[in-house]
Amino acid sequence: MGSDKALLPFGSYKTLTQYQLQRVSPWFQGVHVSCKNRDKFDFDASFIEDAEGFDEFSPLVALYSILKKLQTSVAILSVDTPFVTKEIYEKLYKNLKDLDVIVAKSPFGSHQMCAIYKPSILPLLKKQILDDNHKIRELLKIVKTGYIEFDSDEAFMNLNKIQEYQKARLLV
Numbered sequence: 001m002g003s004d005k006a007l008l009p010f011g012s013y014k015t016l017t018q019y020q021l022q023r024v025s026p027w028f029q030g031v032h033v034s035c036k037n038r039d040k041f042d043f044d045a046s047f048i049e050d051a052e053g054f055d056e057f058s059p060l061v062a063l064y065s066i067l068k069k070l071q072t073s074v075a076i077l078s079v080d081t082p083f084v085t086k087e088i089y090e091k092l093y094k095n096l097k098d099l100d101v102i103v104a105k106s107p108f109g110s111h112q113m114c115a116i117y118k119p120s121i122l123p124l125l126k127k128q129i130l131d132d133n134h135k136i137r138e139l140l141k142i143v144k145t146g147y148i149e150f151d152s153d154e155a156f157m158n159l160n161k162i163q164e165y166q167k168a169r170l171l172v
Contacts, residue, residue: 002162004040005079005165006035006079006080007040008165010082010172011169015043016159017041017045019082021033021045024086026086027086030046031046032048032070033046034048034066035047035048036057048065048069048070051064056134059134060128060129060134060139061129063076064129067118067119067122067125068119073096073116073117075089075116076113077113077114080160081156081159082157082159083154083156084104084155088114088150091148092104092114092115092116092148096116098144099118100120100143100144100145101115101116101143101145102116102146103145103148104148104150105147105148105150106149106153106156107152107153108156110147114156121139121143124139125139
């Protein structure tokens with residue numbers, strides 16, 4: 001997109017990150033912002049920085065850092081999907097059961113950053129990172145993963161291009 005999506009203005013908020021924090025905070029006991037380094041943010045929040053020893057920019061490193069710090073099941077949502085609903089997470093949680101991971105899936109495909117992950121995957125997650133395999137889909141093949149189908153792609157709109165960001169700003 002040419003700039004850090006997490007810092008783009010969104011709705012009445014200075015950043016997309018602040019918008020997401022305010023929106024999802026009522027849904028969960030705790031909401032945290034995963035980041036490589038919190039210094040880029042000029043607001044207060046509960047930040048989880050990447051674990052020491054990992055310099056890669058990788059969603060697996062972020063996930064490892066989150067699970068290692070919290071040691072509990074975590075609902076993950078990428079900052080650039082501002083329309084995912086509480087009901088989606090309720091349905092994911094209700095179906096988590098004995099799985100390690102449960103992932104939302106829509107007609108477009110699976111949404112690994114709209115999912116619930118358990119700390120039981122930490123050893124395999126660390127091995128993936130140390131093996132320099134940073135593909136979440138590869139991790140999901142080796143842990144007990146379930147997928148929950150949703151009928152529409154609307155809630156999973158991802159802001160990867162400037163046109164998508166501009167369209168989303170009109171919807172809030």
